[in-house]
Amino acid sequence: MTLPVIEPERDLSDVPLAPPTAGNGLLGVLERRYLLRLLVRREISARYQGSFLGLLWSYVNPLTQFLIYWGLMSGLLQLHKQVQNFGIHIFAGMVVVHFFIETFGAGTRSIVRNRSIVKKMAMPREMFPVATMLVSLYHVVPQVIVLTIACLFYGWWPTPIDLVAFVLAVLLIGILGLASALMFSAANVFFRDFGNVVTVLNHLVRFGVPMIYPFAIVQERFGEAAQFYLLNPLAVAVLLMQRAFWVGTTPDPAHSLATDMPDHIMVLGVAMVAFSVVLLLVSQLIFSRLENKIPERL
Amino acid sequence: MTTSIVCENVTKTFTLRYHRTIKQISVAMARGEETSRTMRAVDDVSFTIEQGESIGLMGLNGSGKSTLLKLINGVMRPDSGSVLTRGRIAGLIATGAGFHPQLTGRENLYLNAAILGMSERETQRKFDEIVEFAELGHRLDTQVGHYSSGQNARLGFAIAIHVDSDIFLADEALAVGDKPFKRKCIKKMLEIRDGGRTLFYVSHAAGSVRKMCNRVIVLEEGRVGFDGDVDEGIRYLHYESDDEEGAADENDVEEYGDEDTGDDI
Numbered sequence: 001m002t003l004p005v006i007e008p009e010r011d012l013s014d015v016p017l018a019p020p021t022a023g024n025g026l027l028g029v030l031e032r033r034y035l036l037r038l039l040v041r042r043e044i045s046a047r048y049q050g051s052f053l054g055l056l057w058s059y060v061n062p063l064t065q066f067l068i069y070w071g072l073m074s075g076l077l078q079l080h081k082q083v084q085n086f087g088i089h090i091f092a093g094m095v096v097v098h099f100f101i102e103t104f105g106a107g108t109r110s111i112v113r114n115r116s117i118v119k120k121m122a123m124p125r126e127m128f129p130v131a132t133m134l135v136s137l138y139h140v141v142p143q144v145i146v147l148t149i150a151c152l153f154y155g156w157w158p159t160p161i162d163l164v165a166f167v168l169a170v171l172l173i174g175i176l177g178l179a180s181a182l183m184f185s186a187a188n189v190f191f192r193d194f195g196n197v198v199t200v201l202n203h204l205v206r207f208g209v210p211m212i213y214p215f216a217i218v219q220e221r222f223g224e225a226a227q228f229y230l231l232n233p234l235a236v237a238v239l240l241m242q243r244a245f246w247v248g249t250t251p252d253p254a255h256s257l258a259t260d261m262p263d264h265i266m267v268l269g270v271a272m273v274a275f276s277v278v279l280l281l282v283s284q285l286i287f288s289r290l291e292n293k294i295p296e297r298l
Numbered sequence: 299m300t301t302s303i304v305c306e307n308v309t310k311t312f313t314l315r316y317h318r319t320i321k322q323i324s325v326a327m328a329r330g331e332e333t334s335r336t337m338r339a340v341d342d343v344s345f346t347i348e349q350g351e352s353i354g355l356m357g358l359n360g361s362g363k364s365t366l367l368k369l370i371n372g373v374m375r376p377d378s379g380s381v382l383t384r385g386r387i388a389g390l391i392a393t394g395a396g397f398h399p400q401l402t403g404r405e406n407l408y409l410n411a412a413i414l415g416m417s418e419r420e421t422q423r424k425f426d427e428i429v430e431f432a433e434l435g436h437r438l439d440t441q442v443g444h445y446s447s448g449q450n451a452r453l454g455f456a457i458a459i460h461v462d463s464d465i466f467l468a469d470e471a472l473a474v475g476d477k478p479f480k481r482k483c484i485k486k487m488l489e490i491r492d493g494g495r496t497l498f499y500v501s502h503a504a505g506s507v508r509k510m511c512n513r514v515i516v517l518e519e520g521r522v523g524f525d526g527d528v529d530e531g532i533r534y535l536h537y538e539s540d541d542e543e544g545a546a547d548e549n550d551v552e553e554y555g556d557e558d559t560g561d562d563i
Contacts, residue, residue, distance in 0.1 A: 011300075012384050012385050017384050019380065019381060020371060020387055034417060042398075046401070116398060117398060117409075120391045120396030121391075121410070122371050122373050295374050
């Protein structure tokens with residue numbers, strides 16, 4: 001027996017035929033902000049699920065690292081004699097370094113971790129790295145508050161240029177972290193080795209930036225070659241953070257600017273933001289190329 | 299009539315890798331064994347489905363039904379050819395919903411609904427209805443990872459069926475449900491069909507396909523083996539003998555259809 005075709009309730013004749021996968025990509029993520037909000041909220045609660053201290057870990061972690069670096073560098077290497085307010089110098093850098101490391105590390109694993117959803121539901125898969133970046137950004141907020149309070153104690157008061165430097169640093173790391181996470185999250189589906197590559201890279205990040213040592217040392221040792229050191233966008237972001245917070249706490253900011261900051265740090269910052277935007281576009285292209293094979297390889 | 303799903307020469311190739319580590323690959327290459335092989339899961343499939351049609355997608359295990367469903371649902375993109383759909387799509391893919399095992403049923407409900415395109419307000423409006431349909435009771439606030447496969451499928455089906463979709467994809471998720479739940483699903487799916495939405499139903503049960511669908515597509519090793527009338531399709535698959543034997547699963551649907559939906563058909 002054959003059933004008659006039933007006349008539809010909803011007239012769809014003016015809805016266009018479209019590929020069911022349409023609307024993907026980072027733009028698709030922006031269009032679906034409600035879903036993104038849910039994912040971010042979920043990620044925040046799920047990251048430390050099953051642990052007793054929970055969210056506190058995201059403060060214990062940087063705090064212990066800070067104490068180790070500070071203790072080691074000033075106790076053993078006596079760097080605090082060379083750098084004024086060495087604690088602020090380290091912490092200002094660590095805020096953005098941590099922001100990057102968390103975005104890169106967790107973002108790379110984000111698609112594999114959410115495989116149960118990725119395999120069966122149609123949605124822009126860029127959603128997961130973006131959500132991870134936003135979660136890491138959320139964790140930056142209290143660290144910046146702690147940093148601000150500490151700086152106020154040292155008699156620092158933000159100037160407009162400090163604020164611009166701070167915004168540039170966060171923007172730079174946010175875009176750069178997202179670009180790296182996007183590229184590696186797709187690659188990680190094909191070879192889980194990339195998760196380990198990221199761990200290695202993250203180790204390099206901590207020592208490749210002028211966080212636990214002053215930029216003055218780099219200039220002193222490398223002389224002219226120091227400009228190549230500044231090709232590292234993370235180093236520029238750390239310097240921007242120190243420009244925003246640390247410089248103002250030193251007794252003679254003009255002197256600190258001259259000795260511990262490269263020339264034209266703000267221009268360099270803007271250039272690096274532009275560079276990371278380009279990198280983000282490249283990552284999106286790579287991601288789209290790899291995306292086709294993601295569901296079957298998970 | 300408005301077209302609902304248009305597939306043109308859709309092909310999806312999977313690469314099967316036998317070895318994944320450097321060590322394994324180099325050993326295999328030294329021995330002259332092949333390290334990977336490609337397989338066409340869906341091979342040059344073309345069909346057009348009008349809005350309001352209800353399609354029974356049949357075929358043996360491994361014939362490409364789930365892959366085709368994933369292509370229509372948008373989880374996968376075809377390697378060549380094109381899949382075009384009109385309107386919102388909802389449904390279950392390859393047994394069970396895409397849930398996050400560490401989240402509670404409630405959290406997954408919101409997340410899943412959002413992925414299917416529901417807004418926050420729409421989800422809240424339908425929340426009670428979905429929970430009631432899923433019959434999870436107090437388990438709603440426990441982790442989905444602890445659910446049984448039946449409970450998992452229940453929640454997934456309940457969410458998907460309450461989305462205002464234009465195309466509904468149903469897979470064999472129903473197979474894990476118990477008898478009362480299965481009846482409820484069939485009833486709901488008949489409502490969807492009678493509402494004139496496009497229904498895409500994957501099943502091995504000739505009886506339920508006969509009750510539910512007005513067209514059958516049979517896949518054979520990724521190719522369309524048959525496309526047309528329901529009874530002929532079932533005969534094509536040599537499934538008709540099952541009807542007489544009366545496999546347990548089918549009888550449920552069979553009985554149900556006779557009792558409650560006789561007048562519809």
